[in-house]
Amino acid sequence: MNKMKLLAEWEYEPVKIQRGYAGRTLYVNVGGFSFKEKPVSEDMKEKFIGGRGFGLKLLWDAVKDTTKWNDPENELVISGGPLCGITQYPGSGKCYTVFISPLTEQTYDSNAGGHFGPLLKFSGWDALEIQGKADRDVIVFIDGDNNKVEIYESPFEDVNAFTVTEALHEYFAENEEDKRNISVVSTGKGAENSYWGCLNMSFYDLRRKAPRLKQAGRGGGGTVFRNKKLAAIVVRKRGIGPTSNNPADLSTLQKVGLKLHKEIRDLDDQQNKMRKVGTPHLNEIMNEYHLLPVHNYKFGQHPEADKIHSEVFGKLFTQGIPDGCWHGCSMACAKAVDGFELKTGPLKGKKVTVDGPEYETCAGLGSNIGIFDPEWIIEANFYADHYGIDTISSGTGFAFVCECYELGFLNKDITNGLELKFGSKDDLMELIHRIGRGDDEFARIVGLGVHRMKKIFAEKYGAPFEVMEKIGMEGQGIEVSEYVPKESVAQWGGYFLTLKGPQHDEAWLIFMDRINKQLPTFEDKAEALHYFPNFRLWFSLVGVCKLPWNDIEPADNVIKYKGIEAAKVPEHVQNYVDLFNAVTGKNITKEELIIQSEQVYNFQRVFQLRLGKGTRKDHYIPLRAIGPVFPDEWEARAEYYDNELKATGIDPEGLTTEEKIKKLQEYRLPQWEQLVDAVYKRRGWNKNGIPTIETLERLGIDYPEVVEVVKKHLKPEDEWEE
């Protein structure tokens, strides 16, 4: 690679990390090539903690009420958090991206592993804030060794992820060993051509001699990235060690970490086998419990699902290599397929290392589109990453397209020659390539997502909007992730009463609700939809991964604890409290941990309100998410659904399947409204889903500008009756 043209540079003073914080954030404007250092106040640390919290605070200060995703003032903020970068506890290399999403038109946050978050912090920055739009493709380089930030003109004609990442690891490293001190954020052409743009964050795998890519997949962060004409963001920092985060109490960190390493070593093989197969251990489990999305969530099970069983992927993944995406992660679930020869597309014939597929990809770009071919899924996974396309949104989006095609709403004339039925492997692969190339009008429409496809298919092709409303699996503008929610009332909330749309990172309550029957009342469900979203949000504030929380548990967890308490994995909750205190020197309790999250949860809710969203009308749910829509869905589990109807007091005898479906919908829709009411009450929101002034005061986030937004929307008729 030739020497890149330097467009701007800025030097900064080095800083020593103190108790998990650099104490300042970095602002880069790629429009005007300006740079700034912003201090992190004690109040910012208290109220926003770090990671996603810092991202939201910086974004709040940067945008106007009217800012859209493609306005120059929209930002892409990347931040790790105070625990990000510790090497003692598994899963501590996460960072969060925050931005206004093209899909949801409100704030979105998406996390990734890899080395970017830790290297950014150890370069002296708690967050990176990118604003503005460049007039040509640029590369931002944070040189943590020489304390400077540089902006280069991008030399890449091909901005796709693997091309850019591989070249920049090579360019900025002095030798092979040095490549591990670098992390690259990239996306690809698919992010330009769709709203599904993901961000790839790299780490260099010395054993494989290849960069690995971890995705902040959801919400269209990659689309924002390319809209700013970013080709890459690169950070380099050498000399990272176990004390780089400068914790207040190193011995506690080591002690807590050792305990979990031992649990993983001793128990993972009996529990989820994360070290061998990663998250695809869920493939057969979800199928068995009727939760694996098949054919656009019509069904939860498929006879061919054994072809994508975790054992199949276990054989395809290279075994025996520690697959942690940050130093010290013994859970090591970042599985990869090595030497995979691509069969299609611009890199046909090339042998590559493919990160994943994860469970969500196996389901999204697999069962949900009627494909049960692991090699196809791996190829689709590779190109989705390479083009910078989210595998979850594209999987659910393609599933919607396939159902529309099979219903006759689309045909080959519309799709420009593609037969997009469930299981059409060649044509669905070609659709991925068309999004990557951006040369096909229909592919561009698909890439706008299910929410917009419904409207465009109706207006342009005469497809019936009311049917697509029922089967289009999206909420708040973004596609549902890959679990069938229709049989769990609590999971309706886990998906559709969320801050940013149906992503499973708030609450996954299907077992607790549906199988364990631990949430019999709406108040029970609301309590779970208060605790779990707040508990899980905390990971995003501090920079740790969710998986070591409950994808491994102490051997005696279900002996010492009972019921919902056991599901919280109390000893691991205590680990997080201890870790936070050991790093920061503070002394929080497990109850205060939840309050930290509640502060940010409610702030983000008000932020959505400020951007014109964030009220009850935005918490809508498609009919397919609450039950069968078409007779074949009912008939695939006729006995089960007949019993569901009987449980509501309706005798299914003598009813047609269509009548049964209608009766069940008539029963379940009011249940949804009851759930919404119960959850809003528990969260301290009014009937319209707006946090009350009392809630803001209780959480100490009653900043004048926050209160002002809320006051504009409070109405007496939305108050709860005593």
Added chain:
Amino acid sequence: MIKVNGEEMQWRPGLTVKDILEAKRYIFPMIGVWINDKPIPRDKFETTIVNDGDDVKVIHMICGG
């Protein structure tokens, strides 16, 4: 007759926890079982006999995501 998560299930002499999990097709590896509020260690599922009238709770830990 026994109860499993509040639902009635046919009992037979010699019925074990493992038999219940198999009958219900509960394949998730991280399951906790309580019989009449008493926890059963996972390595005893195969040998623990369930008596007629027992109240069995089979709790799947959360997964997903």
